[in-house]
Amino acid sequence: MRYAMAIDTKKCVGCGDCVVACQTENNVPHGYCRDWIVESVDGTYPSLSLEFRSERCNHCDNSPCVRCCPTGASHIEEGGIVTVTHHKCIGCGACIQSCPYDARYSHPEGYVDKCTFCLHRVQKGQSPACVDVCPTRCLHFGDLDDPNSDVSLAIKDRKWKTLAPEAGTDPQLYFLT
Amino acid sequence: MKEELFVSGRNIPNIDPYLNIWHWQIPLYLFLGGLAAGILFFAGYFVVRGKEKEMQTTVKWAPILAPIALILGLFALFLDLKHKLYFWQLYTTIRLESPMGWGAWTLMIITPLSFVWVASYMKELVPGWHWKFDFLEKFEAWVIKNRVGLAWIMMIYAIILGVYTGILLSAFNARPLWNTSILGPLFLVSGFSTGLATIIWMSKDANERKVLSRIDLVFIFIELFLIIHLFMGFLAGSQTAIEAANLFLGGEFTVSFWVFVVLIGLILPAVFETIEIWGIHVPKWLPPAMILFGGFMFRFIMVEAGQITRYLY
Ligand code: SF4
Ligand code: SF4
Numbered sequence: 001m002r003y004a005m006a007i008d009t010k011k012c013v014g015c016g017d018c019v020v021a022c023q024t025e026n027n028v029p030h031g032y033c034r035d036w037i038v039e040s041v042d043g044t045y046p047s048l049s050l051e052f053r054s055e056r057c058n059h060c061d062n063s064p065c066v067r068c069c070p071t072g073a074s075h076i077e078e079g080g081i082v083t084v085t086h087h088k089c090i091g092c093g094a095c096i097q098s099c100p101y102d103a104r105y106s107h108p109e110g111y112v113d114k115c116t117f118c119l120h121r122v123q124k125g126q127s128p129a130c131v132d133v134c135p136t137r138c139l140h141f142g143d144l145d146d147p148n149s150d151v152s153l154a155i156k157d158r159k160w161k162t163l164a165p166e167a168g169t170d171p172q173l174y175f176l177t
Numbered sequence: 178m179k180e181e182l183f184v185s186g187r188n189i190p191n192i193d194p195y196l197n198i199w200h201w202q203i204p205l206y207l208f209l210g211g212l213a214a215g216i217l218f219f220a221g222y223f224v225v226r227g228k229e230k231e232m233q234t235t236v237k238w239a240p241i242l243a244p245i246a247l248i249l250g251l252f253a254l255f256l257d258l259k260h261k262l263y264f265w266q267l268y269t270t271i272r273l274e275s276p277m278g279w280g281a282w283t284l285m286i287i288t289p290l291s292f293v294w295v296a297s298y299m300k301e302l303v304p305g306w307h308w309k310f311d312f313l314e315k316f317e318a319w320v321i322k323n324r325v326g327l328a329w330i331m332m333i334y335a336i337i338l339g340v341y342t343g344i345l346l347s348a349f350n351a352r353p354l355w356n357t358s359i360l361g362p363l364f365l366v367s368g369f370s371t372g373l374a375t376i377i378w379m380s381k382d383a384n385e386r387k388v389l390s391r392i393d394l395v396f397i398f399i400e401l402f403l404i405i406h407l408f409m410g411f412l413a414g415s416q417t418a419i420e421a422a423n424l425f426l427g428g429e430f431t432v433s434f435w436v437f438v439v440l441i442g443l444i445l446p447a448v449f450e451t452i453e454i455w456g457i458h459v460p461k462w463l464p465p466a467m468i469l470f471g472g473f474m475f476r477f478i479m480v481e482a483g484q485i486t487r488y489l490y
Pocket of ligand 1: 056057058059060063064065066082098099100101102103104114169
């Protein structure tokens with residue numbers, strides 16, 4: 001099993017609903033966020049191209065944040081979901097330094113926090129909150145090993161990219177371009 | 178031209194606009210670790226060489242500072258932790274893949290070793306000293322008998338500790354400024370140089386100072402050579418590495434790095450140590466103070482600047 005997400009940058013309008021849904025679902029403290037939206041403008045006027053990316057932890061297959069954690073608080077759950085056990089985290093910050101995507105932050109209570117792919121929902125057979133709430137249906141979540149899952153179907157006939165693959169982390173967010 | 182904006186608004190403390198999660202605590206931890214490694218290495222080295230008599234300060238007096246530096250260093254690490262009450266978990270897990278983890282364990286081994294070393298010289302340092310318990314007397318006798326063996330172990334651990342202070346940073350692929358294998362040797366050499374500087378500062382024996390100054394000069398030259406190498410590597414590297422180097426070659430850390438670290442911390446003390454060997458009088462405290470200042474600034478600047486560097490996508 002390998003959970004992954006596909007993000008359709010052609011459909012995303014940058015409304016930010018996924019960000020708010022995550023903050024509500026996961027009680028993210030005020031001023032913090034586990035997902036965010038990047039608007040990327042390329043070129044010079046009048047030939048501009050625009051891309052909206054809803055970004056979050058890439059739940060990397062070769063995750064440096066898990067490797068560098070001295071206590072094992074950062075670990076990999078079933079299906080490759082990378083999470084942090086709060087009561088094991090000492091807040092050393094090593095994992096924050098190790099993430100090429102700046103996907104982690106130090107929670108005001110001291111431990112490190114980040115996107116969990118809504119593990120608590122996924123375990124109940126639901127989709128992550130951001131996926132469920134997206135009004136344009138541009139987020140696709142599921143098991144890559146299952147050819148009929150939402151995510152497998154989404155990346156099947158489309159061109160996609162991952163972010164900074166040269167960082168060697170084998171990221172599992174697929175941006176449809 | 179490419180322009181990237183957070184349209185959902187992202188301004189997380191210590192993460193945006195650029196990463197700054199490590200402040201002065203980690204550089205201080207690395208500095209004190211390197212310093213202690215230097216002191217312990219040379220204490221061991223001169224015992225192995227049988228120069229205990231000639232190098233009294235190096236072997237007996239300076240090591241008193243090592244356990245103090247190590248404990249202060251661990252305390253600085255503790256101050257860096259954001260979830261402090263859970264600190265003990267560092268020592269309930271062994272994770273060899275995590276530099277933070279094995280570094281903490283290395284300190285756990287070398288700190289007691291340094292205590293044992295200092296204790297074994299107590300009778301020479303404090304005339305009339307005797308241990309309260311009989312078993313301590315026996316232990317001391319055993320240590321003194323096996324001192325050369327202890328010296329070897331200490332030297333090996335000092336090297337591990339010195340290299341570790343660099344590897345802690347270089348293991349982070351995500352920060353291009355740190356992600357170079359030269360950082361291990363560079364921090365080792367720099368740490369040994371700060372250790373030597375401390376001993377030179379303490380020593381009252383002109384001959385001992387001369388011997389140490391000579392060694393220190395070699396270390397300073399190796400350090401300069403490694404720094405040049407570091408930048409050559411960056412400039413021949415990928416765009417992320419070039420941007421990391423540019424922070425020091427015209428960017429915001431240019432003046433602080435080249436003036437505080439290279440000029441005040443390396444070149445000037447090297448000049449002063451050289452003319453001192455020629456017999457020209459230089460205030461005894463000046464070169465060591467400059468080296469220590471440069472050593473701390475080096476770590477501070479590397480930690481600050483490294484956090485700014487990142488992958489581009
Ligand atoms: S995106 Fe960052 S936090 Fe998430 S798994 Fe990859 S390295 Fe770890
Ligand atoms: S901050 Fe917490 S999760 Fe991150 S590496 Fe340190 S102990 Fe592990």
